[in-house]
Amino acid sequence: MMNTELLLKIDEALSVIGPMLSPTWPNVQSIYRQLRWCRAQISGEPSEHKQGPLTMGVIATREFDMWGDKPELATLINQIQRAVERGE
Template sequence: MEDKIMLLRKIQSAIQQIQPLSSKGWPPGQSILRQLAWCEGFVSGCPSDTAPGPLSMGLIAIRELDMYGDKPDLALLISYIQDAVNALH
């Protein structure tokens, strides 16, 4: 399993990349950002809430950022984070 510090760095990188999209009011970006924020808390050992339900940010990212967008690398990063957090959960 990947080191938690490296996973946190990947989560923080994804948050930085999705934040501008979310702040423009784009609903998929807002959903992804909420899930990433929860993942950051969970991996760091300080979850803000109970799990928001099954993580769906990977599917949203692939659909919105890869298939219909121009950010396939970000979509892959978000999908990776979801898989890594699910493995820890």
């Protein structure tokens, strides 16, 4: 996957997750932070230090697929995580 395509996928996920951000939904905050970190890494922007392994795929599957109504969002976030971990 080319960086441009991956950045578009990250921007798409961020645009869906952004309106869901809430202090009462820390899992969504975590996904958002990880997506922003991934975006910064790919685009060469400054970013905070990585907090540990990427967990946004697992969180997204639990929040949006198993218990939620957004399985396509969970799939997108998992695709992004796999691409970033492979270094694409």
